[in-house]
Amino acid sequence: MPLGPLRQVAVVGIGMTEVARVSPRTALDFSAEALRSALDDSGLHRDDVDGLFTNVGFPLAVDYDRLAEAFGLRIRSAVQTWSHGRFVGPALQAAVQAVALGTAEVAACVGGVSFSRIGVVGGSGDVEGVRQGGGSHGELPQYGMTAPGAGAAMAFSRYCARYGLDPELIAAVPLAARRNARLNPNAQLTKPLELEDYRAAPYVVEPLRRPDFALLSDGGGALLVTTVERARDLRRPAVVVGGMQGLHAGHDEFIFAPPGLGVFTQTDERRPVRPADNPVYGMAGLAGPQDVDVLTLYDAFSPNVPFVLERFGFTGEGEALSWIQDGRIEVGGELPVNTAGGLLAEAHICGWGHFVEAVRQLRGEAGARQVAGCEVVQWATPFGDSVILSQDR
Known part of the structure; x- marks a missing residue:
């Protein structure tokens, strides 16, 4: 069966945790809070999420399969890029493409990180x-x-x-x-x-x-994307x-x-x-x-x-x-x-x-x-x- 017409996509929910140089909290904890905040922001429920996308995984963050298991998600479209911040745009783009094609209806982009727990950046890892x-x-x-x-x-x-x-x-x-x-x-x-x-x-x-170098942080953020048509019926203004x-x-x-x-x-x-x-x-x-x-x-x-x-x-x-x-x-x-x-x-x-x-x-x-x-x-x-x-x- 050929691919159908692409659907227009919007961001419908956002979530971000408090951030710190050093926190006792785990990357999984930050990821959970960020996703929960994005769901609350959008008015969607956890069971609505069927896509999961991230640009970071172990040891800095949490791998996609562990996120799905821990959050009780049923995912039918997932992407995890090479564990690096520069893939944040491509990770979001993958989520947008999944919704546009219909391989996901609501895609969650999640990234909770703990730089303090991995020790010296640039080391053996x-x-x-x-x-x-x-x-x-x-x-x-x-x-x-x-x-x-x-x-x-x-x-x-x-x-x-x-x-x-x-x-x-x-x-x-x-x-x-x-x-x-x-x-x-x-x-x-x-x-x-x-x-x-x-x-x-x-x-x-x-x-x-x-001051020319990025900070090291513990914290997390999340976005939810879905179709523009569905977004217009949700809690927050659609961002196309x-x-x-x-x-x-x-x-x-x-x-x-x-x-x-x-x-x-x-x-x-x-x-x-x-x-x-x-x-x-x-x-x-x-x-x-x-x-x-x-x-x-x-x-x-x-x-x-x-x-x-x-x-x-x-x-x-x-x-x-x-x-x-x-x-x-x-x-x-x-x-x-x-x-x-x-x-x-x-x-x-x-x-x-x-x-x-x-x-x-x-x-x-x-x-x-x-x-x-x-x-x-x-x-x-x-x-x-x-x-x-x-x-x-």
Whole structure:
């Protein structure tokens, strides 16, 4: 039997726990609370859920089968990606595709994590970092590059050298994240950060300082997706999934650099962004990035912000680092980015907090950090994947 027509999909429920650097609670406990909150938010029942999607599993989180068993779910469509935060977008996309195709009616996206329980990140359990040929973050232990931050710092150094930019301009990213987080009562890091504080912070891998690195957190988040038709009969306003594009891979891709920057196997030739490079806008019925009200992105390291801006055409090549100055990406700025604080200041729950915040902005429920007239939110990463969410029109 051929596949039928695709169904339009919406986010109908969100849940997020309190977050902390160290908590006695388990990843399973966080996952349960987040899912329960999302169900309460939507008005759906546990028995309605027949799809389960996650981007993280053991040892940082809980594998999909254990989640289903513990929660008493009857799942007929499940996906668990490689245990890494950067797959949060693809995990949500898999859920959307399942509902659109009809292999699931209500899909739960769940991610509860406990960084404090796995000990030192980058240790013997980091299968990416120790794989043959080096890790996907750019880990090359034989050269002393033993952690993701080394690859991110190398790419940013290359970027600044290529365009003759002062690396200290990157301070605008953690300063904006911290100022946004101060408007978020659930943020992990709300202590004020000013430029002099940034300059006084130690280098972790030069030219990146401590505030340029994501937090480690214990906490959880969850989303529920179903058809737009069903969503309109539920408790909360539907947030429509308007467009998507997938995570990229290949010779010219490095997860912490735009294509053509000359990092690792990349070519050393960048080219102008073309509409065909980012079909997410056309799929969502948008003219381009100028139609986006809020941008949310995977900010594991500060340079991810300018790299996303350039990859998706918000600025031209080599222009984003200068463009983000003077509060442009803060709440109240020209393009608010990661309005809840992101991985740098709210919490690192492997990306789910970003999507929870996107839904809050579109519902008008973000409190002191609410962006006036927010109708379109884009999720994007320097690895090329993107999701556009919008109000139900």
